[in-house]
Amino acid sequence: MKKDRLITLAIHTYPKALILKGILESQGIAVTIQNVNLLKPVISPGVRVRIHEQDLPHALEILETDPVFGKSDTVSEKPQKNRILIPIDFSDYSLMACRLGFDFAAAHQAEVVLLHTFLSPFTMGSLSLAETISHELKESEEHKLLFAKANREMTSFCEKLHQLMVEGEIPQTPFIYRVCEGVPEDTIILMAKELNPSLIVMGSRGKTQKEIDLIGSVTAEVVDYGNFPVFAIPEGFKYTHVSDIKNVAFFTNFDQQDLISLDTFMRLFHDYSFGIRFFHLTEKSDAWTEIKLAGIRDYCQSHYPGREIDYKIIGEDNFLDNVERLFQEASIDVMVVPNRKRNIFARLFNPSIAHKMLFHTDTPLIAIPS
Structure with missing residues (x-):
């Protein structure tokens, strides 16, 4: 795929498309507005908002946090200091x-x-x-x-x-x-x-x-809140420098939010050299799953060149044991999990992957809000 090809981000009325164009261009993203009906050279009720493919992750993040075009309640004010x-x-x-x-x-x-x-x-x-x-x-x-x-x-x-x-x-x-x-x-x-x-x-x-802390763990509560990136480091972690991390596991569910979380993670850790292995949890693997994982691999190789990219499908049976075995085989140093803010009932009866992994492995976890 060519990085400079145009893709359609959204279809809106012309006034709303102009507002979105202004928001994106203020963040340095080039935008083109195109009629839905190209056969009639007039402004149709719906117009395409098109951007360069390489700007897609950043544009999606802007849409998620914008009060008009998104629904996120993430803090939008940037701090005076990093x-x-x-x-x-x-x-x-x-x-x-x-x-x-x-x-x-x-x-x-x-x-x-x-x-x-x-x-x-x-x-x-x-x-x-x-x-x-x-x-x-x-x-x-x-x-x-x-x-x-x-x-x-x-x-x-x-x-x-x-x-x-x-x-x-x-x-x-x-x-x-x-x-x-x-x-x-x-x-x-x-x-x-x-x-x-x-x-x-x-x-x-x-x-x-x-294992004895269950849902009362302070770290688990902060991770489950899901509004800020959290790096949870277990007691036995052997590295003292982030640059020592060589292999990262990224859990994906083929959700658009995963793309945003991946981009957030890569912008946080772009200065470090590490390989990424994508893990997908599924009841039954099929050809379409393989195609989507291969697509993610190709996307990463195009947008984040120079990194070793691979993927693995994990069955839901004995999920935690399988993950731990695969982590050892692939020498995984850190796992990254896209994480959504969840209410108390969801956390009690259907814990997130981040919550499960935090309690059942000694591998450090980076939870990225999505």
Whole structure:
């Protein structure tokens, strides 16, 4: 396929097509408006909005986030600074998240924001007036102690990071920190809405430990929120530099949103050299599935040249075991999953692939909102 061939992005009335043309051209995308009926050289009720094929992923992302042409509630305001958000709890896997997060931030000239959240154990019950006053005084003192303890731990953690910078273990990257009280997953999501980070980097525990956490995992809650890219790093991850990642698995369902997620991922990690293997989950493989996967491979080879591209079909029977086996065979370092924002019922009764993989594998996961 030629990269410069024109494709039809949408068909609208002429006034609406002009609005869309202005939006796309303001983002550097060349647009051509063409009559639907080429036999009659007049402006017909419906006109084609055509763009170059290579601009399709960017154009689709603009359509998804535009208040007129899309339905996304993703934060649209761009931050003044490029930021990487790293929630921490001072554990070893938080330190691993910082190693990778600081490496990524240095490569993208981004500022790191460390976030620690603590939860006060005090709750108000049915108390008399005298008991209420006593309880409030005790709670106030306890809150001060908890806040002071969290700040001391954060200061100690930051000193450790500065020491690692001096020793050359992590890059000299500017960072700030915040200590907040609240439910961790809710606080992380609120902070992400405020900062609009290009990436959230979080530590997650090993496979055997995660199995007991079920839906209560903080990382799982942030991933399921689905509005920001999340890099979830398990405790045993052996790499400390993103450039060490050589093989990436990308899960696809042949959805238009997958194309947007792929483009978002490639723009985040375009400076790194890695191969991509596409995985598709299906009950029954057929010729059409093979054709679509081959089409994705050809698309990637055309739009992201120089990368090794391959694909694999996975049966739904023993899905998790099959994935783990294929990951070992292909030496997969990181998996990428397009992720949609889901309500609580969907998460309980039909967990996303991202949620399943987060709990049943020790391979790092990058969830890309779609």
